[in-house]
């Protein structure tokens with residue numbers, strides 16, 4: 001079996017992480033899709049950092065849910081497997097998904113990088129330092145060039161990481177998938193739809209897991225209109241029972 005799984009914010013919703021476009025996504029009455037932009041950061045870096053600090057804290061306290069666990073189980077039982085997640089949280093990893101079988105196409109919320117040079121570092125290791133700066137009302141500065149540090153995620157209108165694109169392209173082009181599962185995403189980005197459709201080729205199945213219809217629904221060979229935490233464990237058990245993956 002060769003399987004591509006694509007996930008979005010809906011998969012972490014049952015862990016208490018608000019989705020971007022859901023009704024609980026607004027933060028201090030602000031639209032997250034407008035905050036996650038280079039323009040918002042240029043205008044008010046302090047506000048954008050406050051939002052990311054709160055999200056980091058919420059993610060640290062959250063636990064993987066049955067959807068993350070089911071995907072990790074599928075990964076461990078499938079040789080040709082890639083998870084392409086748009087989520088910047090670490091819940092897939094904490095559920096046991098091997099890092100080499102996963103691409104975080106929109107980055108990792110715990111990375112912090114310089115807004116000017118190439119310097120970057122993993123935030124969890126510098127948590128204390130950042131919290132102290134925050135209490136003083138300071139924003140993190142690059143130790144190399146003193147420019148403002150920013151969250152190491154991909155914002156709207158920014159380029160995806162080339163190495164990540166390469167990993168997904170390699171997986172998609174090396175041979176067709178028997179199955180593509182798309183769970184918990186509005187699938188608004190052309191590249192996500194493109195990868196899903198190319199990966200399944202002529203004969204692969206495309207299963208969508210989402211309580212709502214999306215722009216991908218018309219291409220799905222099967223739709224599970226349920227929360228991912230209920231649908232994915234059942235689906236994975238069914239798949240692992242049916243196929244010797």
Ligand code: APR
Nearest residue numbers: 008009010013019020021086184185186187210212227228
């Ligand atoms: N199970 C499955 N799907 C769910 C659940 C659930 N429990 N709850 C909500 N959903 C679905 C919603 O119906 C919606 O289609 O999850 C989707 C969440 O959509 P978005 O908030 O748009 O998140 P996502 O598709 O991941 O956004 C993509 O856009 O904002 C940027 O970079 C950000 O990575 C993000 C990207």
